[in-house]
Amino acid sequence: MKQLRILLIEESFIVREGVKTLLSLLGRPYSMEECEALSMGLSRLLSRIEPNIVIVNPILLKDYSVYPRKINNKAVFFVGLCDDSVDKQLSGRFDFVLSIKDDKVSLLQQLEKILEKANFGSNHQESNTLSERETSVLKCVALGLTNNEIGEKLFISTHTVMTHRKNITRKLGIKTVSGLTVYAILNKLIKVEELQITVNKEDE
Amino acid sequence: MRIQKDLKMADVIHMNHHLLHVINRFGIQLGFGDNTVEEVCRNYNVNLDFFLEIVNTYHDPTYFPLGDLQKFPASMLIRYLQKTHQFYLEVKIPEIEVAIQNLIDNVAFEADHLHLLKDFFNNYKNELTDHINKEEQRVYPYALALEHQLANEGHLLEEGLVKANYSIHDYEEDHDDVESKLFDLKNIIIKYLPSPLESVRFNSILHELFELEKDLNNHGHIEDLILIPIVERMESEVAHRIAK
Secondary structure, three states: OOOEEEEEEOOOHHHHHHHHHHHHHHOOOEEEEEEOOOOOOHHHHHHHHOOOEEEEOHHHHOOOOOOOOEEOOEEOEEEEEEOOOOOHHHHOOOOEEEEOOOOHHHHHHHHHHHHHHHHHHOOOOOOOOOOHHHHHHHHHHHOOOOHHHHHHHHOOOHHHHHHHHHHHHHHHOOOOHHHHHHHHHHOOOOOHHHHHHHHHHHHO | OOOOOOOEHHHHHHHOOOHHHHHHHOOOOOOOOOOEHHHHHHHOOOOHHHHHHHHHHHHOOOOOOOOOHHHOOHHHHHHHHHHHHHHHHHHHHHHHHHHHHHHHHHOOOOOHHHHHHHHHHHHHHHHHHHHHHHHHHHHHHHHHHHHHHHHOOOOOOOHHHHHHOOOHHHHHHHHHHHHHHHHHHHHHHHHHOOOOOOHHHHHHHHHHHHHHHHHHHHHHHHHHHHHHHHHHHHHHHHHHHHHO
């Protein structure tokens, strides 16, 4: 499951905490940014945070007649946090409306639906398997080669090596070189003997 | 929920048993009866406000101290932090080592993988020890020297300290690798060890690792939230006096 980015814009601390509590009860992966107000303008805020979902108090958006539907080519869904006082014209601009007076169960059901939809909208599922290139880089890292050495060996730039390493760490959930070495041995990408050869070479 | 002085100490432990290690560091022993946090602290001659700050940062990782932290002397805080170091090196790490060794001695299948694990943990232990030594030999003495200087008004700072122009911020970035290694170790066991037949044995190791991680995170948190602000204030006060 891909991690959604949610932007929450709401003045009231209590309401923000309430939304966060409900979201955490759903048990889906997401990251959250919150704002009390629109101090920098909607489009700037959106392009900086690149959310998949914006949960917002409609009053704060009353100066905007149109909300962007895409940010950097990725779909964004607007969820209005409404109470009875918000008029239909305003709430009609949202993809979804959450009524803050609804009970817990129905709020949870609505949020679940919204997250489902947004997850689907952002379609591509992140794969955690390493590509062939990443596997070669991983082998070199595990054997203790530096970024420069890896670049020379695989005919790629140091910058590219670094990008591969970042992706490897993200996919495997292993951050340190010695952790990656253990992973490589466990998965028979390298042999313990090879490791000793490189270590000895360093000693000389 | 914030832990307050009027709560019964027994209820605090019921609420979060992880705090047992923490109260031990204050020399507080079990058998609270119905005594409140305040009463227990008084009985053991523990500074109540300081105790509350420490247990609250431990209890709730999002806790932010509201009170005036500057009122605690650095030496009080450092005594606590040293106790946590002692706990890691003398209790927690040996416990995990024993658990790993037990596993190696008792598994029927080939133990190659476990030796990898053992080496990795050894590596980690060395790094943690280095990190702790650095704090004990450089950071804490520095903070204590500042405190000492401020207490003896009129005296100028020892030249060494001024010349070194050492600032508490010089050591902040060090926490990272110690945390990453522990994180990796957990993930290797959880995700990547070929599914062991005696998975139950790994549970206790993992449990210990999670405990250690929680404690280390709190240790770092206390340094960032309480120790560093105190030292910064002392640094600026010393600079101010020197300028005069």
